[in-house]
Amino acid sequence: MKTTMTPGIELRTSPHVVKGNSVERIMFHVVLALLPIAAFSVWQYGVSALTSLVTITLVCIGSERLFNRLSGQPSTLSDWSATITGLLLALSLPPAFPLWMGAVAGFVAIALGKALFGGIGYNVMNPALVGRAFVQAAFPVAITTWIPAFSPNRFSEFAPTTFTAPLMMPPDISVWAKQALDGFTGATPLAIWKFDNVLATPADFLSGSVTASTGETSAILILLCGMYLAARKFLDWRIPVAILGSAALTALVFQAIDPNRYPDPLFVLLSGGLMLGAVFMATDMATSPVTPKGVWIYGALIGVVTVMIRYFGGLTEGVMYAILIANALAPLIDQVTQPRVFGQVKAAKEKKA
Amino acid sequence: MHDSLSQIFIATMLSNNFVLAMFLGLCPFLGVSGKLNTALPMGAATTFVIMVASLCAFGLNWLVTALDMQYLRLISYIVIIASAVQLVEMFLKKTSPVLFRALGIYLPLITTNCAVLGVALFQTAREYSFLQAMTFAFGGGLGFTLALVMMAGLRERLRLAIVPNVVQGTALSLMLAGLLSLAFMGFAGLGSGG
Amino acid sequence: MSEATLQPATPSAAMIRTLGILSTICGVLIVSAYQITLEPVAANKKIALERAVFKVIPGAHSVKEFDATSAGIQPAGAIVPEGAVKFYAAYDQAGALKGIAAEGAGKGYADTVRVMYAYDPARQVITGIGVVSMRETPGIGDKITTDPAFLKNFVALDVKLAADLKALANAVKTVKHGSKQNAWEIDAISGATVTSKAVGKGINASAQKLLPLLVPHLDKLQGGK
Amino acid sequence: MAASSLNHGQKQPTNMEEFMEGIWKQNPTFVMVLGMCPTLAVTVSAMNAISMGLATTFVLVASALLVSLVRNIVPSQVRIAAYILIIATFVTVVDYAIQAISLAVYDALGAFIQLIVVNCIILGRAEAHAAKNPPTRAAINAVGMGIGFTIGLFALGSVREILGAGKLFGIALFGPDFQPWVVMVLPPGGFFVLASWLLLFNWLDSRKAAKAQTEEGRIHA
Structure with missing residues (x-):
């Protein structure tokens, strides 16, 4: 058959323990850093958000296991990456997103985002975002249906959309949402x-x-968790800095051109999923460039494209599309910014990516 | 249509990308996107030929309309595109052997690239003016190049991956194309002047 | 072609002759196909047009095509005069003018949205729209054909001409969902603002061009049977 | 492709084999993966897919017939030009025919009817098969190819319409509350559905191969 591909096939039989260990450790700490954000979102949106987080994470883990079995590989659950994908995906979806659609997103994230390309480290784009982009295109109405935060009944009552029967259209919740919280408009600040x-x-x-996706609103919390990861060197601090910096700069330029039409940079930074994307999604090691210069270009690109799409x-x-595009460009960025002399560390990293 | 040039340019390059949104030029897209160093010249050559074809088609459309022989439009387009590619090939051979060596092998491939005929047909259907047509062709060519180069980058990276056996080959390329297409959906509405 | 110079074995006369014969065959085929289909195609186009016009002007029985120019209005002929705006006059069974229909096009989310709108000359309002073609996102953009609240905008959309008859008194404008205040405003569909705007822009552009040319000559259209 | 047709020239396949070649062994969509522009662009519904498949089949058969008829009088230097001329003629004919039959179909397929000209299947077949075989044989092979292509388009179009709109041939399948998967009728859906079909065939292939191998192993044991 077509086993002509890659000398990497031998890698399967020899587990590279040392690297695996460190990946596990990094991933575990990312999960830890995501937990406070998830907790805050449950406090905001109540049981609907909690169910969504749990279901989507479980679907991701289950899909990962399924593909492990199909491809005859040992279980990769212990590297935590499927858990991270599930958590990030749930945090980036609306809190009352129908569970069956969330399950679709979770499955697609693992299948299309990762498993089909050979699993962890070989994904070409961030799996959580692949899942989200898929359901954004598939269910454009449901993914822009929001519920109010801090509604009084949030711990006792599910949003009517959460338990939509599989394959069926979720009910219209505008009336319910207005009852749940006075003056709720159902639109995001953006x-x-x-x-x-x-x-x-x-x-x-x-x-x-404000109205937002499950894990988007706690900007300070996201920053704090990101700082923790950066301080322990579990993520590359230059990427979020480049993204937020370039987004702010672009916003500043536009505001200078027409202050009546374009918002101030702070609004751009705090609104939508920019913070979550910059800290947790764009920093995915497998899909970001490895050269030092490349990292800055990559981050700057995400910032600029985000603002362009928004405006x-x-x-x-x-944000989501900007990161996906930049993911797809990452190999090119690496190629262009390749230092002339190959360093030892870089070569090793290259292989992993 | 009254689309401004910048709108046409952005739309054809990004939101209505020839390959990823309009499915034009898929065969070379899947065939030549294996390696980065061939993707770029292929993109450049295609852009050039698309521009030439657009120019020819614009003149030809004017002629065919003036003579009231619209039924000959398609046949004359394809004939003139095929001859134009041949002429470009001969011209390059004579005047710039270096460029010819770089692009030469791609030129025959381009004749059957539906993006080339597609440009001619779409600019006619949309009744673009001369400048609009040229912008359309240029943006389309650049969009094709962009998609090709991105695809090549991803495919080069995946050469190191342990891709499952059943996903090898065209299926893998199509999956990647689908992902790129999904990412490009973010540009929807750009260039609509909303 | 270029290979021919490399291999002089076949005389060029033979190649030219073969291609000549083939071209003749092909030419004959194309022209006969064109001739044979000419009538059915025209009939098809007429049916499609009638269907589109009847949809926006209920009760109409026949349709006539006109061109409006600065020189007046005339039945559409083979040659379209410079700067002409095409419109359709619909008549009822008795031959009385039922309404005017015209096409407008605006750039939507994915591609151009083309709509047919009905104009009531007596009340100077738009009384209905139908979509001619669009490629908007199913489930969102295509609500412009189904959303009852949106379609209510076009029960009596004000397109009165200004006193000098040179332009609309108030440009047709799409406003955000829930904020329609004037009869010339279109209340956008929430979540499908871009498509709603495309409809408004298309109608406005077309009406601004057509109505000043058409209104002074309305009497010519009466009893057009 | 050239190699395979050479083989055929030597072995002289039966008419049935000639016919089945395009439907199964060399299916243009699933095996050769040719002519993908229309395959992906127009298959948003089953109806579109079938219309496109039939239009392409007509051009395939008619041009194969004509190419085969003139194969002995066309000098090889100008054969490609002659083929393109012939193909473009029949595409123009089909273009007008569709306009005469149904404007709705014509609008749905748009420029992709005229783009049949550059569908590599047609030129490929003309060059590799029709130019080397007598008219009946060429026509039979072309019919098979056309049907194979139509089947491929239908396989895509039906999946995309069922998931993307909850309908097949415009008839609602799942009732009014069905949530359509809009992505399926958008460009990425086209890529994904075709990729999934190819995955399925790859998987079936690999299973067959694995089975054959274990059986072989058993015999050896």
């Missing part, structure tokens, strides 16, 4: 800005009372 030109204040964002595209949020 959408409100884009279509009504009204800006949410930083205080709105920091209190977590001029048909969609209100662009």
Whole structure:
């Protein structure tokens, strides 16, 4: 058959223990860093968010196991990567996203995002974002249906959409959402800005009372967790810095051009999934460049494309697509920024990526 | 249509990318995207030929319309594109052997690239003016190149991966193309001037 | 072609002759196909047009195509005059003018959205729209054909001309969902703002061009049977 | 492809084999993966897929017939030009025919009807088969290829329509509450569905191969 591919096939039989260990350790700490964010979102959205987080993570773990078995490989669950994918995916989806759609997203994330390309380290794009982009394209209405944060009944009552029967359309929840919380508009701050030109204040964002995906609103918490990971060298601090910096800079330029039309950089940084994406998604080691210069280019690209899509595209949020595009460009960025002399460390890293 | 040039350019390059959104030029896209160092010249050659074809088609459309012989449009397009590619090939051979050696092998492939005929047909259907047509062709060619180069980068990277046996070959390329296409959906609406 | 110079074995006369014969065969085939299908195609186009017009002007029985130019209006002929705007006049069974229909096009989310709208000359309002072609996202953009709240915009959309008859008194404008205040505004579908705007822009552009040319000559259309 | 047709020239396959070649062994969509632009672009519904398949089949058969008829009088230097001429003619004919039959189909397929000209299956067949075989044989092979291509398109179109709209041939299958998977009728869905079909065939192939191997092993044991 077509076993002509890759000398890497021998790798399967010889577990590279040392590297595996360190990957596990990094991944485990990423999971730890995600837990406070998940906890905050459960406090915001109640049982709906909790069920969503648990279900999607379990689906991801189950899919990973399934593909392990299909390809006859030993279980890779202990590297925590499927758990991270599941948590990130759930955090990036709306809190009341129907569970069956979340399950689809989780399965697609693992299958299309990772397993088909050979598993961890060989994914070409961030698996969680692949899953999200798939359901964004598949269920455009459900993925832009939001529920209010801090509604009084959030710990006793599920959002009506959560338990939508599989393959069926979720019910319209606009009436329910208005009852749950007075004055709820059902639109994210980005959408409100884009279509009504009204800006949410930083205080709105920091209190977590804006409409958003499950894990998007706790900007400070995300930053803190990111700093922890960066301080322990579990993620490359240059990537989030480059993304947030370039996004802020781009926003600043546009604001200078027309202050009435374009919002201030702080709004750009705090709104939508920029913070979560910059800290946890763009930093995925397998899909970001490895050269020092490349990392800066990669981050800057994400920042600029995000702002461009938000300002001029048909969609209100662009972080996800910006990261996916940059993921796809990462090999090219590496190639262009390749230092002339191959360092020892880099060569090893290269292989992993 | 009253689309501005910049709108046409952005739309054809990104949101309506020839390969990833309109499925034009898939055969060379899947065939020549294995390696980065061939992807770029192929993209450049295709862009060039698309521009030439667009130019020819614009003149030809004017002629065919003036003579009221629309039924000959398709046949004259394909004939003139095929001859144009031949002429370009001969011209390059004579004037710039270096460029010819770089692009030569791709030129015959391009004749049957549906992106080339596609440009001619779409610019006619959309009744683009001369400048609009040229912008359309240029943006389309660049978009094709961009998709080709991105694809080549990903495929080169995956050469090290332990891809499961059943996913090898065209299926893998199509999966990658699907992912790229999914990512490019983020550009939807860009260039619509909304 | 270029190979021919490399291999002079076949005389060029033979090649030219063969290609000549083939071209003749092909030419004959194409022209006969064109001739044979000419009538059915025209009939098909007419049916499609009638269907589109009847959909926006209920009760209409026949349709006539016109060109409006600065010189007046005339039945559409083979040659379209410079700067002409095409429109359709619909008549009922008795031959009385039922309404005017015209096409507008605006750039939507994915591609151009083309709509047919019905114009009631007596009340100077738009009384209905139908989509001619679009490639908007199913489930979102295509709500412009199904969303009852959106379609209500076009029961009596104000396109009154200004006093000088040179432009609309108020440009047709798409406003965000839930904020329609004036009769010339279109209340966008929430979540499908880009497509809703495309419809508004298409109608506005077309009406701004057509109505100033058409309104002074409306009397010519009466009893057009 | 050239090699395979050479083989055929030597072995002289029966008409049935000639016919089945395009449907199974050399299926243009699933085995040769040719002509993908229309394969992906128009298969948003089963109806579109079948219309496109039939249009392509017509061009395939008609051009194969004509190419085969003139194969002995066309000098080899100008044969490609002659083939392109012939193919473009029949595409123009089919273009007008579809307009005459149904404008709705014509609008749905758009420019992709005219793009049949550059469908590599047709030129490939003309060059590799029709130019080397008598008319009946060429036509039979072309019919098989056309049907194989149509089957491929239908396989894509039906999956995309069922998932993407909850319908088949425009008839709703699952009731009004079905949630369509919009992505399936969008460009990425086309890539994914075709890739999944290829995966399925690869998987079946590898299973067959594995089975054959174990059986062989048993015999040896």
